Amino acid sequence: MSMNMPTMCDSKHKKISTFDQNGVGEVGSGLFGLPFTEEESEVVIFPIPWEVTVSYNAGTAEGPAAVRDASPQLDLFDHELPNAWHLGIHMPAVPEDWAQESQRLREKTEAYIEFLENGSKGDASVHEATIAEVNRRGEDLLQWSKKETLALLEKGKLVGVLGGDHSTPLGFMHALAEKHEEYGILQVDAHADLRDAYEGFTYSHASIMFNALKLPQVKKLVQVGIRDLCQAEAELVDQSNGRITTFYDSKIKNKMYEGNSWRKQCKKIIAQLPQKVYISFDIDGLDPKLCPGTGTPVPGGFEFEEAVYLIKALVKSGREIIGFDLCEVAPGESEWNGNVGARLLYKLCNWMAVSQKRLEASL
Numbered sequence: 001m002s003m004n005m006p007t008m009c010d011s012k013h014k015k016i017s018t019f020d021q022n023g024v025g026e027v028g029s030g031l032f033g034l035p036f037t038e039e040e041s042e043v044v045i046f047p048i049p050w051e052v053t054v055s056y057n058a059g060t061a062e063g064p065a066a067v068r069d070a071s072p073q074l075d076l077f078d079h080e081l082p083n084a085w086h087l088g089i090h091m092p093a094v095p096e097d098w099a100q101e102s103q104r105l106r107e108k109t110e111a112y113i114e115f116l117e118n119g120s121k122g123d124a125s126v127h128e129a130t131i132a133e134v135n136r137r138g139e140d141l142l143q144w145s146k147k148e149t150l151a152l153l154e155k156g157k158l159v160g161v162l163g164g165d166h167s168t169p170l171g172f173m174h175a176l177a178e179k180h181e182e183y184g185i186l187q188v189d190a191h192a193d194l195r196d197a198y199e200g201f202t203y204s205h206a207s208i209m210f211n212a213l214k215l216p217q218v219k220k221l222v223q224v225g226i227r228d229l230c231q232a233e234a235e236l237v238d239q240s241n242g243r244i245t246t247f248y249d250s251k252i253k254n255k256m257y258e259g260n261s262w263r264k265q266c267k268k269i270i271a272q273l274p275q276k277v278y279i280s281f282d283i284d285g286l287d288p289k290l291c292p293g294t295g296t297p298v299p300g301g302f303e304f305e306e307a308v309y310l311i312k313a314l315v316k317s318g319r320e321i322i323g324f325d326l327c328e329v330a331p332g333e334s335e336w337n338g339n340v341g342a343r344l345l346y347k348l349c350n351w352m353a354v355s356q357k358r359l360e361a362s363l
Contacts, residue, residue: 012040016086021076031091032346033072041088042358043158043349046149048168049099050141052106052134053204055113056296059330061102063338064094064162066331067345070338074346080312080361084350087359091162098141102164105134109201116199131200138167138203145171153179158352162345163327165205165295166193166282170212176278176323177217183276183322184220185212186269186314188285188307190298192229192246194236205295205328208280210236213243222272224310225249225285228298245272249300262306266313277314279324279348281307283341290340293332304340311351315361321352 015035030036031045038044047064054060068091076085112127145161149172152159161169166189176183187193187209198206212218220243227249237244247269255265283290288297290304302310315321326348329341353359 012036012088015040021085029072031068031071031089032074032076032085032342034085034089036088036090038090038092038157041090041157043087043089043160043353044152045089045091045160045162045345045349046145046152046172047091047094047162048141048145048164049094050102050163050168051165051205051295052102052109052138053167053199053201053206054106054165054295055199055206057293057330058106058295059293059332060163060165060295060328061099061106062331063164063327063329063341064091066335066338067162067326067329067341068094070335071342071345073339074342078350081350081354081359082362084353084359087350087353089346089349101137105137109134113199135202138201141168142171142174142203145169146174147171150175150178158349158356158358159323160345160348160352161323161325161327163325163329166208166280166327167203167205168327169280169325170203170208172323172325173212173215173218173278177215180217180276180322182217182219182274183278184222184272184274185209185218185278185280186273187221187223187280187282188225188302188310189223189280189282190225190228190249190284190301191282191296192223192226192233192237193282194233194244195230196232219243219274220245220272222269223247224269225252225300225302227300228296253300262309263313266310269310270314270317270319273314273319275319276322277319278322279311279314281324281326281344281348283326283328283337283344286340291329291337293330293337294328295330296328304344307344308347311347315351315355319355321355324348324352
């Protein structure tokens with residue numbers, strides 16, 4: 001390397017010194033309006049525009065773009081995390097090839113799902129090829145995302161996946177399983193997502209946690225805010241010998257109504273988790289007024305600050321966030337969904353960095 005060639009560190013410092021954090025966020029700029037390249041960033045957000053198996057409302061494949069487009073509206077200042085944006089956060093371009101493949105296959109699965117919803121009347125054999133193709137491409141997506149996210153981890157990046165439906169982070173979970181002997185998953189969600197190949201799709205959005213538990217490195221699954229599940233899922237939780245602990249939304253709310261603080265409940269939730277934690281955040285874990293465009297909204301859920309409080313409490317406990325995903329953000333009819341998603345994404349990025357000692361919080 002030429003001695004006159006500026007180093008990555010020099011270029012990042014120059015950008016930090018010249019970037020106007022108080023200025024107007026530019027449309028078409030980087031994630032959160034930040035100017036950093038992947039090389040200059042400590043946090044990389046990996047977008048996966050995929051929603052082939054969604055069984056209710058579509059639109060989540062557009063989530064990464066919606067969050068990106070809304071993100072420059074966010075003010076970067078955070079009184080608990082001074083100069084957090086200095087970390088550098090970067091999101092590469094949304095991969096159009098996977099977006100197009102998702103749309104192509106979604107058109108096929110819609111016909112099959114409609115067949116199921118109509119009582120499976122007719123010739124089921126016509127849909128067998130669709131199921132096989134979707135399962136094959138789901139495996140391809142897993143292997144591609146595993147390879148790409150593992151490469152980012154090898155570079156020392158902090159990584160988060162931005163879906164897409166909730167099937168999208170499975171490849172990243174596999175990548176983390178190669179980097180860590182064991183870890184736990186903190187799942188914030190309206191749904192348990194413990195179905196075995198829901199509707200015949202191995203990599204269904206409703207099967208993400210069932211598939212994650214196939215990884216022996218995942219020692220514990222702690223589910224929070226669950227309020228929509230089938231009997232088979234409830235039985236799987238009960239028969240897991242403690243590997244799965246579910247904090248149902250109704251029980252959380254009942255305890256709060258009876259005077260049990262959210263602080264105390266967070267302490268009990270976190271006590272179930274090992275030292276290394278992966279956060280899997282389905283946006284429908286929030287109250288649907290915050291995410292009306294999401295694919296399967298359910299009444300109930302958390303306020304924004306309740307969810308952030310849980311994340312901060314996890315970090316304050318001394319646990320390490322080794323990665324995360326944010327899924328099921330759909331644009332809907334307004335920018336509100338992307339706006340909320342972007343703000344949650346910023347919190348996840350920054351508190352993951354705090355947990356890994358790359359950012360200091362004034363707690």
